C-alpha cells in the first residue's frame with residue numbers, strides 16, 4: 138500500500154517531523170558526531186553546540202538552562218519526575234495524588250510505588266473529562282498530599298487542566314507539583330517562569346520534532362535524585378548526549394513557536410468544520426466540547442462499527458485510544474474514566490490534527506464517513 142495516499146489524523150500518537158528538523162538532525166549526525174564530553178577539539182565543538190542549543194531551548198520555555206534534563210520522551214520524563222522526587226529523602230514524600238485519566242507512564246509508576254508503601258490517591262474526573270478544582274483543593278488540604286502529578290492536556294480527549302490555578306493550590310499547601318505537558322507544547326503557550334511548577338515533562342515527537350526527544354524540567358530549588366546512573370553527563374541522567382536529537386528538538390520548538398498563532402487558527406478551522414459535520418451525521422463529541430485543544434476530536438457515532446472503521450482505515454490513519462495503551466488488548470481507560478460504556482468506546486474514533494493537516498483532508502474524511510455509514 139502506498140502510504141502517501143493515507144491521510145494522517147493521528148498526530149497525538151506522533152507527528153511527522155518538520156522538513157528542517159530532519160535536515161538539521163542529518164547535518165548534526167554527519168558533522169557533530171564527536172562526544173560532547175570528549176576532551177579534544179571535536180568534542181569541544183560538539184559541547185559548544187550543545188550548550189548553545191540548550192540555552193536557546195531554555196529561552197523558548199523561559200526557564201534556567203540548568204533546569205533542563207534531556208530524556209527519551211515523556212515516558213522517561215514522567216518516570217524520572219516521580220521516582221527522582223520521592224527517592225530523595227529530603228522531600229519526605231508519603232502521599233501522591235493523580236487522576237484516573239492520566240497516561241500509563243504515570244499510572245503504572247504510581248502502582249509500582251504503591252508496593253513500596255506510598256499512599257496513592259487516584260481521583261475521578263467528570264463525564265466531560267474535567268477535574269473539579271474545589272474537590273482537588275479540599276483533598277490536597279485534608280489528606281496533606283505531598284505530590285500531585287497531573288497532565289496539562291489529556292492526549293485522548295484533548296481536555297485542558299487549569300494548570301495555573303492547580304499550581305497555585307499546590308504552592309499554597311506545600312505540595313510538590315509535576316505537570317505532564319506532553320500534549321501542551323505547540324498547542325498552548327508555555328512560560329515556565331510563570332507556571333511555578335516543580336517538574337514538567339515534555340515529548341517533542343508530538344509537536345513535529347524527533348521521536349526519542351524529551352525534556353524533564355526540574356526546578357533548581359528541588360531536592361532531586363537521578364535514576365539512570367553512569368557517567369553523569371547530565372545531573373539527573375547519565376548517558377552520551379544525543380546532540381542530533383537536541384538539534385531536532387530545538388528546530389521543532391523554534392518553528393512551532395514562530396507559527397503558533399497561524400497553526401492554531403488553521404487547526405481550529407478544521408476542527409470546527411469536522412465537529413459540525415460529525416454532529417450532523419449523528420455523532421457526539423467525547424469530552425468537553427469547549428475546554429479542549431482544537432487538535433483533538435474524539436467522537437462516537439451510533440452506527441459506526443468495526444467494518445466501517447476497517448474501511449475508513451484504508452484512507453485515513455486515526456486511532457481509538459492512546460496508542461501506547463495497545464487498544465487491541467485494552468479498551469481506553471480515558472474513555473472509561475469519563476463514563477463511556479464498552480459499546481460506546483467501540484464506536485469512538487480519535488482524530489488528532491497536526492500542523493500539516495489541510496481542510497480538504499477533513500472534507501474527504503466526512504465524505505467517506507458519510508458514504509460508509511449509509512452503505
Ligand SMILES: Cc1ncc(COP(=O)(O)O)c(C=O)c1O
Nearest residue numbers: 210211212213240292317319340
Ligand atoms: C499524556 C501523555 N504522557 C506521556 C506520554 C508518553 O510519551 P512518549 O511516548 O514520548 O514517551 C504520552 C504518549 O502519548 C501521553 O499522551
